[in-house]
Amino acid sequence: MYRKTIVTATLILGAATTSLAWAGDPRAGEQKMQACIACHGETGVGDDEQYPILAGQHEDYLYHTLKAYQTGERDDPIMAGQVANLSDQDMRDLAAYYAAQDVEDGVFTTRINRGVSID
């Protein structure tokens, strides 16, 4: 507990004083994902199947995808608007949050089968 507090304090201090990249914090991501719920749901599985499932995706993948929407490398008008004002740390935290979510049994399989074959 004591050690964790020190690490957290160090991270906050570090993030505030340097531009070094820090790992995402899922708890911070939880505070930032309100804007994403309408489409991706609270846990990264939205009610509407047209929106991709984020739950359980690789953190790295989610982070780099968000970056790509922001730079325009991945072109999507909806997501470009969503990430326009996110900081690098916001994207890391959101990626960590969704990566930490479980996928409900069956849901992932069902939706994946409707998409591109991964065999």
Ligand code: HEC
């Ligand atoms: C208005 C609906 C909407 C909202 C709100 C929204 N998204 Fe999306 N999101 C989409 C759509 C549509 C796509 C698929 C776009 C494409 O084809 O590239 C997508 C794709 C993504 C992907 C890529 C998934 C993959 O499998 O490649 C990520 C990551 C993502 N969104 C994260 C977020 C985050 C984080 C937020 C909140 C800051 C958010 N989205 C808010 C609609 C939305």
